[in-house]
Amino acid sequence: GAGVSQSPRYKVAKRGQDVALRCDPISGHVSLFWYQQALGQGPEFLTYFQNEAQLDKSGLPSDRFFAERPEGSVSTLKIQRTQQEDSAVYLCATSQGINQPQHFGDGTRLSIL
């Protein structure tokens, strides 16, 4: 597609449930990033992939957060046993490679009740 596509756009889950958020990158973009954006704040880095390799996961807030990109294209961010503090917009960005601009999707707004 023309841009980064994220699904679902909105997700409501009960505390304790597991959720999975999907990111479809721009075709040919080898680098993929996940960010968490709390209301009224800037995006915060979570993790980074170069093709299928997860090169940096230092921003993942706990071991309940897990990301994968098994074939170097679509990526999934999974959150297990969700907590209310996980409520945020989760943004995916992709780029053609090192030193190339990051292009963002419109995010998934996650609400934990």
Next chain:
Amino acid sequence: QQQVKQSPQSLIVQKGGISIINCAYENTAFDYFPWYQQFPGKGPALLIAIRPDVSEKKEGRFTISFNKSAKQFSLHIMDSQPGDSATYFCAASNNNNDMRFGAGTRLTVKP
């Protein structure tokens, strides 16, 4: 650990005026400094970016000024328009990975 500090938090400018947003960073390893514009319900969109080997970059009405010794950079929006009303984020990174964002500036341009 806020590595990029942005000010002001909000800004109101009259149509035709100049909007100025400032950012400061700590990590001298940062070598890429983009500015993003975000509208409600949308993802951030890259506006303009600069590397530390130049002190200024201009694209249309948008200019980045960069002061390497002070570890500061700013965005100037000339001839501000109501359509520029959005939230603006500065960011900094090393090799455009692990991007650190400022907290954002909500700009309102009054007609």
